[in-house]
Amino acid sequence: MPGVPSQVPPPGALPPSSAAALQLSAPAVVPGDPVSGQGYGCPPESPVALSVGGTPAGTTVADSNGAFVSTFHMQTLTEGRYQVTADCGPVLLAAPLDVVLVSSINPATSTLTVIVFFLLIGVFIYVRRLLNPPARQVEGK
Structure with missing residues (x-):
């Protein structure tokens, strides 16, 4: 301009x-x-x-x-x-x-962890029943 x-x-x-x-x-x-x-x-x-x-x-x-x-x-x-x-x-x-700190979870590892957890719970319940069998009731005499 x-x-x-x-x-x-x-x-x-x-x-x-x-x-x-x-x-x-x-x-x-x-x-x-x-x-x-x-x-x-x-x-x-x-x-x-x-x-x-x-x-x-x-x-x-x-x-x-x-x-x-x-x-x-x-x-x-x-x-x-x-x-x-x-x-x-x-x-x-x-x-x-x-x-930042980057972390990742491998899906196969987390699945294995869940399976092992429930397996250990099952073993715990089974062993507990073996060591302490339920009391049997004797039928009337």
């Missing part, structure tokens, strides 16, 4: 905060699984320090566009929700990460 000045940021200025983001490869992982973080909105060529729940997780360098990718492992994390942060100077990016 004529007469409307354009909103071009000066050279070297950071993009608006809505243009900065940190995305994780998965929203939930099991302890020790690798997690990949991809971010953008950092100053070009700036160092990026990653941390999980305040514990350092790695470092990388943003590219000429201010984007970065890094993979990290956190062997010592227990189950819970953690904040993953990427600090690249004046920009602090964050994303939540859930560490």
Whole structure:
């Protein structure tokens, strides 16, 4: 539109905060699984320090566009929700990460457990009847 000045940021200025983001490869992982973080909105060529729940997780360098990718492992994390942060100077990016403990039950194992349970109950009742036979009544004399 004529007469409307354009909103071009000066050279070297950071993009608006809505243009900065940190995305994780998965929203939930099991302890020790690798997690990949991809971010953008950092100053070009700036160092990026990653941390999980305040514990350092790695470092990388943003590219000429201010984007970065890094993979990290956190062997010592227990189950819970953690904040993953990427600090690249004046920009602090964050994303939540859930560490979960996955368990599964094998249907064959649970069926076997039920069968063994009832088998043991039957053996208990049978043995109890053998050791304590019911009293017999003697017919009248």
